[in-house]
Amino acid sequence: MPNILEIVQPDDWHIHFREGDMLEMVTNYSSRINNRCVAMPNTKVPITDSNKAILYKNKINKASKDKFEPLIPCYLTESLDINDFRSGIQNKYFFGAKLYPSNATTNSKYGVRQISNIYNLFEILEEENSTLLIHGEKVSDKIDIFDREKYFIDDELQIIRKKFPLLKIVLEHVSTAYGVKYIKQNKNIAGTITPHHMLLTKRDVFISDKIDPHHFCMPVVKDESDLIELRNAACFDNTKFFLGTDSAPHPIEEKKSNANSKPGIFSAPCSIELYTQIFDQENALNNLEVFSSINGANFYNFSHNDKKIKLEKKDWIVPEFSVYKNIKVKNFYANKKINWKVIN
């Protein structure tokens, strides 16, 4: 196997930039590698109208040094201005729309309680050939945290797909074998896969009576059997799945060893290298480019990126923290060795 790998420049179809200094730091990491990024709209004040989307896009553009295109989905709520939503989709101020079930993850308290209340918005997305991006977890006191994805698929997604058969859907950060199977078996639906869901199981998160806050994310990582299916989907069954890191930073002071910890794993400093290492472990380096740079663009009807990036097979250690201005974030894979590195 050669020591240098050259691939078409990737896109990250799911990432959190946050705001302020954090946004500047994340943009630095992300624009170093990617051409396009789907910047998730669950900021402290969520991005619910086209004005906010334009402002947010400008902020990210201002912070990036290279040519870089942030794409902002509309944060769906039950009280959106429908005319603004439609024109935002038509004028491409919005890159589709993101459905957060209420209270499923960070800043999702404004999310949707009753999905049937926003069918009129799904209708617009379907008419405009736009995309519905979904955080696919059903949240209820009666549902085990590890079963949220399955219940969402069975109780909600099935109905949405039946009612809107032409609506393009991305099930974000697929975390279960069940989700992988569902995507493979159905039309007009694809999935993003994070590096951490292919590297961790619940044993890395829940340790006796504590949690490891730096491995805690939503959807929470699952079992070995799920991890294996996610690896197979990314590395081999390679048309409906694409790169979406769900890199989601929180300052270290917001990470605690209990259930009050904010969910989210910060992989931006090493995400493409982690994906490459996973594909290498699976003997599937030849399929990396399709996953990182082709499938997502095809699904969203974008052209493939012109530029290429190079990775070299060499060991390096991921630094423990990312520090920028007054912000300190613990990196995913901190102090661990990765055997691929992007070179310029």
Ligand SMILES: [Zn+2]
């Ligand atoms: Zn996310």
